[in-house]
Amino acid sequence: MKLSLNTYLYECAGVPIMETLKSAAKLGFKYLDYAAIYTGDPTKASPKTRKQILSGIKDNGLVCSQLQLAHTRDLASSNAKLREKGIDYMKRCAEFLMEMNGRQMLVWWGCGVLEFNLPREQSWMNAVNSMRKFAEWCLPRKLLIDLELEPFNFSFLNNTEKMVKMLEDIALPNVNANIDIGHMSINREGPLQMEKFGHRILHAHISETDSFDHTNSIIGTGNVDYKSYVKKMMELGIEQNCKKAGVPCAAGIEMGSNPGSVDDPERWIKESLAYLKKILP
Numbered sequence: 001m002k003l004s005l006n007t008y009l010y011e012c013a014g015v016p017i018m019e020t021l022k023s024a025a026k027l028g029f030k031y032l033d034y035a036a037i038y039t040g041d042p043t044k045a046s047p048k049t050r051k052q053i054l055s056g057i058k059d060n061g062l063v064c065s066q067l068q069l070a071h072t073r074d075l076a077s078s079n080a081k082l083r084e085k086g087i088d089y090m091k092r093c094a095e096f097l098m099e100m101n102g103r104q105m106l107v108w109w110g111c112g113v114l115e116f117n118l119p120r121e122q123s124w125m126n127a128v129n130s131m132r133k134f135a136e137w138c139l140p141r142k143l144l145i146d147l148e149l150e151p152f153n154f155s156f157l158n159n160t161e162k163m164v165k166m167l168e169d170i171a172l173p174n175v176n177a178n179i180d181i182g183h184m185s186i187n188r189e190g191p192l193q194m195e196k197f198g199h200r201i202l203h204a205h206i207s208e209t210d211s212f213d214h215t216n217s218i219i220g221t222g223n224v225d226y227k228s229y230v231k232k233m234m235e236l237g238i239e240q241n242c243k244k245a246g247v248p249c250a251a252g253i254e255m256g257s258n259p260g261s262v263d264d265p266e267r268w269i270k271e272s273l274a275y276l277k278k279i280l281p
Contacts, residue, residue: 001230001239003276004031004065004250005269006205011038012256013265018056020265025060027269032062033106033205033252037070038259042096043089054099064102065250066146066178066203069093076112076127076156083130086112090134094143104203104247105138106146106178107131110155111166127156128169135172144245146178146203151186151214160184160193167200176200176245180254181229182207182222186214191232201238204230204251206276216257218268220275227279 005027010020017040024032036042042050057064071089074082090105097105112127114120135145147166149157157163167175177197184193186209194201208215208222215222230251242249253272256262 001204001234001249001251002031003029003206003273004033004248004252005029006033006035006068006252006254006256007040008035008037008068008254009256009262009265009268011035011040012259013262014259015265017053021053021056021060021062023266025062027266027273030061030063031065031248031250031252032057033066033068033250033254034064034100034102035068035070036093036096037068041070043092050096050099057100063248064097064100065104065248066252067093067097067100067102067105068108069105070108072107072111073109073113075107075109075130076114076123078115078118078122078126083126087130087134091137094138094141097143098141103142104144104146106148106203108148110150110152110157111147112156113154114156124156124169128166131166131175132170132172135170135175139172139174143174144202144247145175147175148178148180148205149183149187151183159187160189160196164196176202178203178205179229179233180205180207181226182209182214182216182224182254184229185209185224186211191229194229194232194236198236199241201233201236202241202245202247204233204238205254206251207254216255218255218275219253219272226276230280
């Protein structure tokens with residue numbers, strides 16, 4: 001398993017994506033978890049900018065280990081047009097991913113958020129149908145989708161049980177599980193809970209929490225037991241899973257919460273790497 005760098009950290013610091021790519025390479029990273037938001041959003045970029053980003057990735061020797069689909073909060077909406085807009089965004093991002101020679105995507109927001117005046121059962125089915133529609137589009141293109149639980153009441157997938165249920169309801173082989181260690185930790189779901197996913201674990205996130213708040217702060221400033229989670233993922237065969245799927249086996253360092261919340265991304269990364277070097281192989 002290798003460490004990858006989530007570009008969202010730089011977006012929170014107001015650093016443009018082209019500078020981010022240079023910084024990631026300078027810090028020794030090969031793999032990127034590319035956040036499709038703000039300056040990194042390929043659906044908002046001009047054809048010229050898209051080409052520049054693709055060249056920047058290639059020129060800096062970087063590989064996209066996971067494309068993060070940010071604008072997905074409306075996948076369960078009661079408004080069919082908003083659901084279609086979310087699906088269209090994901091498809092356009094997926095096309096950019098293929099241009100990067102990548103195959104793996106992560107869905108933010110836990111596949112959608114709940115609405116006040118819509119029965120949860122209907123919201124759930126809206127989310128399932130949106131995800132299945134996108135996954136079916138991805139199948140012939142050999143693209144893989146990772147689900148992620150969010151530790152919030154307003155998200156559908158806010159524990160491992162619900163994430164398993166979503167995998168079962170979508171029922172397509174190209175939909176798998178992303179393990180966000182910080183999310184599981186704040187939920188009080190320990191490493192054993194990952195046994196639900198087994199061979200479907202294809203990616204991981206290393207994020208931080210102070211036990212009661214998912215801070216996304218510098219790794220090592222909170223209280224997450226990263227070593228036990230990583231050890232369990234290795235026991236469950238994450239490296240073999242990724243090899244079989246033909247994708248990099250990576251754990252992305254995920255930091256930053258909102259724009260303006262990060263003062264110096266390179267310092268955050270260096271301090272996080274120093275901590276991880278002490279506790280992980």
